[in-house]
Amino acid sequence: MVRFQSKxxxxxxxxxxxxxxxxxxxxxxxxxxxxQLNDGQRKVLSPLASEWDTLRPWQREKMLDIARDYPKMSxxxxxxxxxxxxxxxxxTPYERENARKKHQQFQALSADKxxxxxxxxKEYQNLPESERARLRAExxxxxxxxxxx
Amino acid sequence: MNTQENLTNxxxxxxxxxxxxxxxxxxxxxxxxxxxxxxxxxxxxxxxYVSNVLNDHARQLDADTLQRLSVARQLAVGQLAGQQAQxxxxxxxxTLQWLGHHLGDxxxxxxxxxxxxxxxVMMLTFFxxxxxxxxxxxxNSDAFxxxxxxxxxxxxxxxxxxxxxxxxxx
Numbered sequence: 217m218v219r220f221q222s223k224x225x226x227x228x229x230x231x232x233x234x235x236x237x238x239x240x241x242x243x244x245x246x247x248x249x250x251x252q253l254n255d256g257q258r259k260v261l262s263p264l265a266s267e268w269d270t271l272r273p274w275q276r277e278k279m280l281d282i283a284r285d286y287p288k289m290s291x292x293x294x295x296x297x298x299x300x301x302x303x304x305x306x307x308t309p310y311e312r313e314n315a316r317k318k319h320q321q322f323q324a325l326s327a328d329k330x331x332x333x334x335x336x337x338k339e340y341q342n343l344p345e346s347e348r349a350r351l352r353a354e355x356x357x358x359x360x361x362x363x364x365x
Numbered sequence: 366m367n368t369q370e371n372l373t374n375x376x377x378x379x380x381x382x383x384x385x386x387x388x389x390x391x392x393x394x395x396x397x398x399x400x401x402x403x404x405x406x407x408x409x410x411x412x413x414y415v416s417n418v419l420n421d422h423a424r425q426l427d428a429d430t431l432q433r434l435s436v437a438r439q440l441a442v443g444q445l446a447g448q449q450a451q452x453x454x455x456x457x458x459x460t461l462q463w464l465g466h467h468l469g470d471x472x473x474x475x476x477x478x479x480x481x482x483x484x485x486v487m488m489l490t491f492f493x494x495x496x497x498x499x500x501x502x503x504x505n506s507d508a509f510x511x512x513x514x515x516x517x518x519x520x521x522x523x524x525x526x527x528x529x530x531x532x533x534x535x
Contacts, residue, residue, distance in 0.1 A: 278507055285508035293512035300511045303518065311521040312507075318520035319510045330514060337519045340528050351524035351531075 246277035257283045263302045271305070278312075279305065 250268040253261065260283040261268065271279070282301070286294060307315070322330065340348070426434075510517060519525060 281506060282508040282511065285506045289508065289512055293509075297508055297511040300516055303516075304507070304511055307517070307521060312517075314523075315517045315520035316507070316510060319513060319517075322513070322515065322520065333519075334514055336529060336532070337515055337525065340522075340525050343528070348522075348524045348528075351527045352522070355523035355527045 246273040246280065248276070248280075256287070260286045260298070261301070263298060264305050267305070275305065 250258070250265060253268075257280065258265070261279055264271070264279060268276070268279075279301075282297065286297060289297065304312070322333065325333070343351075510520070513520075
């Protein structure tokens with residue numbers, strides 16, 4: 217029985233080591249330079265080519281996730297991703313996290329509500345920049361210096 | 366001596382087992398079948414005779430012997446009932462104990478296989494959890510956010526939220 221427990225312990229340690237090394241492998245992926253990316257990743261992330269090596273590891277990791285999911289999308293959506301990628305990479309972590317939460321809420325809306333929100337976004341964009349700046353300043357959740365890191 | 370007489374009385378004579386070949390068309394198989402049938406009939410008659418003899422003798426037993434036989438029968442029946450109750454209890458109440466004991470023995474004797482089995486189940490659970498997490502997060506990944514009907518700026522712009530709130534309050 218003692219031998220059995222010993223083998224069980226060894227196998228558990230082995231499984232944990234496998235999991236640990238798989239985690240390390242993922243972490244290493246986030247440190248790759250632009251030259252180390254494969255052709256597919258470089259094609260997707262081409263809008264970020266000039267600034268890739270200045271991105272922090274966690275930023276690269278998120279962008280590599282985008283490159284991973286990119287082939288699963290239709291060509292029209294792929295085009296949108298490439299068009300919006302640069303602005304996305306320049307957002308602060310706070311802005312991105314906020315956008316993720318809002319996107320989830322948006323996904324849960326009905327088709328009518330989504331259409332209405334799209335229409336209102338266009339209307340909002342037609343406002344003068346000074347007006348939009350005033351509205352941002354009025355927001356109760358104004359950004360702090362830490363958020364702009 | 367009596368048995369021999371009774372056999373004769375019950376019609377068991379040597380003529381019963383004789384096979385009469387009355388025609389030239391009887392095959393070897395039909396002869397053998399006929400012999401088997403006649404042997405069975407003879408055995409049944411003997412059994413019936415033995416049974417009758419025993420019954421006759423039983424009716425002539427004295428009261429003391431009958432009493433002893435009755436007590437012996439009750440003892441035998443009681444013992445059999447006890448054995449059956451014990452057997453039922455063993456198969457019902459101790460089933461789990463028996464199962465646990467045998468499973469313990471099995472895993473004890475097949476340690477390598479048990480270890481491999483547990484490791485396999487752990488790995489399978491890990492990969493299944495990863496796959497579930499991957500599928501679950503796919504629609505919420507950043508790539509799908511970027512390809513959304515609204516640009517990411519619409520979700521991140523706090524001025525847009527304020528403006529929507531002000532429109533809703535009117």
